[in-house]
Amino acid sequence: MSIATQTTILLVDDDHQFRETLMDAMSLKGARVEGAANGKDALAALEGPLPSLIVLDVQLPDTHGFELCRAIRRSPRTRDIPVVLLSGRYTEAADRAEGLLTGAAAYLSKPVNPETLWEEVSYLLDRRG
Numbered sequence: 001m002s003i004a005t006q007t008t009i010l011l012v013d014d015d016h017q018f019r020e021t022l023m024d025a026m027s028l029k030g031a032r033v034e035g036a037a038n039g040k041d042a043l044a045a046l047e048g049p050l051p052s053l054i055v056l057d058v059q060l061p062d063t064h065g066f067e068l069c070r071a072i073r074r075s076p077r078t079r080d081i082p083v084v085l086l087s088g089r090y091t092e093a094a095d096r097a098e099g100l101l102t103g104a105a106a107y108l109s110k111p112v113n114p115e116t117l118w119e120e121v122s123y124l125l126d127r128r129g
Helices: 016-028 039-045 065-074 093-101 114-128
Strands: 008-012 032-036 053-057 083-087 106-109
Touching (some): 016 114, 032 039, 065 093, 083 114, 093 106, 106 114
Parallel strands (some): 008 032, 053 083
């Protein structure tokens, strides 16, 4: 069984079109992908069955992705889930460093190529698995 068929990804991004595009791309790889448009919906999704990995936009309408990543790391239930941060605005080296200090496993700049994102997801899940 491939990693993809065992993988559930929570994709948190307020840009509906971007979120749907990435969800479709990862679904084509065989992963089960759930979407959330904001931090509140992401936290609600994390109350159910846990994903294998979280892809998290830094700029959300109701919370900063860094804060949400810290909250995920603080919870004993979710602290071991790898988080990939995505940002179109916070792309400087200092932003990337701050994002990784929140506990994220990776930090990618938007626009992100779906194949590049999938390579990062696969790498993190291989490391974890």
